[in-house]
Amino acid sequence: MGSHEKDISVLSAEDQLAKDVVRELVEKGIKLLALDFDRTIVSVHTAGYWKQGTQKLVEHVRPCFRALMKEALESNLHVCVVTYSTQIALIKDVLKMALVKSNISKLIIRGNSKEWLPTSNISDPPLGKEQHLACICTELFNDKHVIVAAHEILLLDDDDENCDIAREFGHQAFQVPEGVTMSDIAQYVKMLEVKKILPCPS
Numbered sequence: 001m002g003s004h005e006k007d008i009s010v011l012s013a014e015d016q017l018a019k020d021v022v023r024e025l026v027e028k029g030i031k032l033l034a035l036d037f038d039r040t041i042v043s044v045h046t047a048g049y050w051k052q053g054t055q056k057l058v059e060h061v062r063p064c065f066r067a068l069m070k071e072a073l074e075s076n077l078h079v080c081v082v083t084y085s086t087q088i089a090l091i092k093d094v095l096k097m098a099l100v101k102s103n104i105s106k107l108i109i110r111g112n113s114k115e116w117l118p119t120s121n122i123s124d125p126p127l128g129k130e131q132h133l134a135c136i137c138t139e140l141f142n143d144k145h146v147i148v149a150a151h152e153i154l155l156l157d158d159d160d161e162n163c164d165i166a167r168e169f170g171h172q173a174f175q176v177p178e179g180v181t182m183s184d185i186a187q188y189v190k191m192l193e194v195k196k197i198l199p200c201p202s
């Protein structure tokens, strides 16, 4: 308890804001926080071919997402990374280094790998991160008997198409702007109204 109190006393303004954001998300009924990786958690796009090493990529982790993920991992939220990148081991190492004090075993990383690949046909409509999210929801149910409804998912992604698709599927989505700060995220969360949105019939 003593060390916990000490942690609170040294909270930066950003950490405090992240704490408020996470509390508000939980209060508003979000259960699953899903983050894109390239140009969202990190400010660069690795294109799945990052060759400059883990440490160099850790330097590109945006401070607001470091703070947000740290707080989210300490909360009741389920946290996941949804990415098209194939460099899953690299992403895991980057987040392990960026979030040294966090329990990242709680973090589900779903990217394209030999074990899992989103299936797509040219004729399919774009599915954004839907297959990733469906896979994660199944895993949460199988492992923890947690049921996550569509409207209880918040996607943070720099790609507007991924955000539009997420909204079509009834999720909440925040399009991460270039140079995003914790205040931007806090402002979005303040405005967020989590309503059950039924997907449009196709």
Ligand SMILES: [Mg+2]
Pocket (backbone or CB within 6 Å): 036, 037, 038, 039, 040, 157, 158, 159
């Ligand atoms: Mg991205």
